[in-house]
Amino acid sequence: MSVTPEVRPVNALERRRFLYVLSEALEKFSRLRQILRRQQVFIRAEHAEGRSATAVDKLIHYLEEHCQMFLGNSGRVARLLRDEPLNEAEERAVTHGLRILIVHTLQIHELLLLLPREAAKPQASFLLQDCFGRKDLQASIVLTNLFSAYEYRFEDILEKVNVEQEERMALTQGGNVLCQAFGDKDNPLAWAVLAHEYGHVLDDHDAISKKILQKEATPGQVDDVTRKVEPDFGAAVIAETVADFIAAHVLGPASLMPILFVEMMQPKLRGVRRISAGHPPTPVRVQLVCEYLKQLGVTISDFEPVFEAYKLDYQRKLKDMDKDQRDGLEAMEKEAERLLSPLAKEIARKVSSLGLRRFEERDLRSARTLQQTLASKQPISSRRSRSQEDISAGLSSLKGGEVTPEQVYAVLAGLDEVPVPGSEILSAGWLYRLSSFEDVLMKTFPGETGQNVDLDAYGKYVEKTDGLLLKSLELADVHAEVLRRLSPA
């Protein structure tokens, strides 16, 4: 007697979580494939004799091969996208296929550093300068592999690869170095994490977390935490929270987005030993940052769907852990919360007193408007101070022969645009991504059978969005520079 597998209706939150993971995986895959294809062309152009299979060809082949394994489930993915129920075995197959794609994409990413001719974009430096306005604290950006990405302490990475201390000192002289994942070098949305890393630069310079640790945290409080988890955990989680608050202060809720998407994409939660490189468990970070944003008067409702999906994702992965690992992580979560909750107010006070440009609710409102412009495939670097109607009325009032040039210029000045802050561009970019990726997934997996899958459609969407955001940041940078030149000394 055959048993019909139970068909389960698609839970809306589960579905959303799956789509986020799928979109992040396809994005990473598309970027990686694009970088490798460019490299393939470069090798062919520069080395006519190297037209036979090169290492890059093999990497592309390897990537495509594992992508094909995932695409074996495209019919099920297409059904899931269209809210159709899957049975448990089908769900498992989809998740397994996606994991294979993710794991192999991440593996290949580690080899990207061997490729020549790639550098961090000048727009990334502009974004940091625009957000922080601290010219006294220079920071350069280097491209690293994914596992070392988004670190502030370049010295730590050099130590990991056994570079002698003297050489390390020579290499890191001349400023702070922030590390960015190679695959995200064209991805302004991911640069939100650089604000967190720059937060560490400020923290070290102004000794914020050290002062908090010395003055605010009672010795018993920290010692307890340290004893239960590992040496320096107390100091490290305070430093990470300071950096989180600084990033949220200048960028708003978007500062958390890349962290949550990358974590949702990881097949498993990292155990206590690996996570305790200093970061509090992410749910604690999210909770503290959301409370801080609330204090700043910034709403998080636009990003709430991601927070909800992340919470579910975390709970699921926690449940899948070994009991020992799970207990350890839960204990760590509690300890971090116990230490940080009483200190959050003081951390917020110190961060707010740094004099950085604060991300406000009006920036979020502006980002919502800019999101619509981005959806119409236009850059979003600036806005007019006056409405179209006002300017039209002014233009209609000008009659040839009856007006002076000064009167005409006064009306035309209404067309002048003012640059928007980089934080609004980044927030608009995230809002656009959250509102548009599902439609693109539908186009990528057309029909219910999963035939005619068009992964290039997702690749083009990623490339176009990157291009518009990069152009927007470039425009804002040049716009501000021209205004500086035009302004009286």
Added chain:
Amino acid sequence: MLLSDIDIAKRLVDPDPHKRLVVTPIISAKEQFGPSSLDVRLSTDFQRLENMNRSHIDLNERPAADEKVYREGKRIILAANESFFLHPDEFVLASTLEFFRLPGDLAGRIEGRSSWGRQGLLVHATAGFVDPGFAGVLTFELSNAGRLPIKLTPGLRIGQVCFFQMLTRSLVPYYAKHGAKYFEATTVETSKAAYDPEITKGSHQDQNNP
């Protein structure tokens, strides 16, 4: 019909999206508006064409277009406060800072500015026409016909664009045109002639560069 300053301004705020002209950002209308044109600025993006490893350019050559770019050019992206030095007889591709979106009944034309021409800077060699329905930044050719290097900085008012209203709307504007190669570009676009059907379907192969 060539649009005047007031016509251009009205098109920029036209309530009808099918008639609205987009040019963004306008940093200073007072500086940028001419009697029948709008000055455009230089972006941060340059593509220098290399000749050291090429004997000649064969317009009928048929390698993948992207390969040609790597083989023949070098891309340079400046920060906003950096400069680019264009040496005598040097030729580079550059693009406007501004992003354009032309409605289906307006065509455009990019020209240099006489102030720079008098110093030997030539802006756009042959491809100054902008189709109705085009969207993106405008790529143009820069060359130094003078005897001294010219310092170029992003944001410099490098040229001007004038607009023509057509008698009727185009039936197939650029955005709908089959094989539109440069639509919605946000950076300098190098030649995509290799995508032309005459070349992609041809069988000619350069003997010097197999």
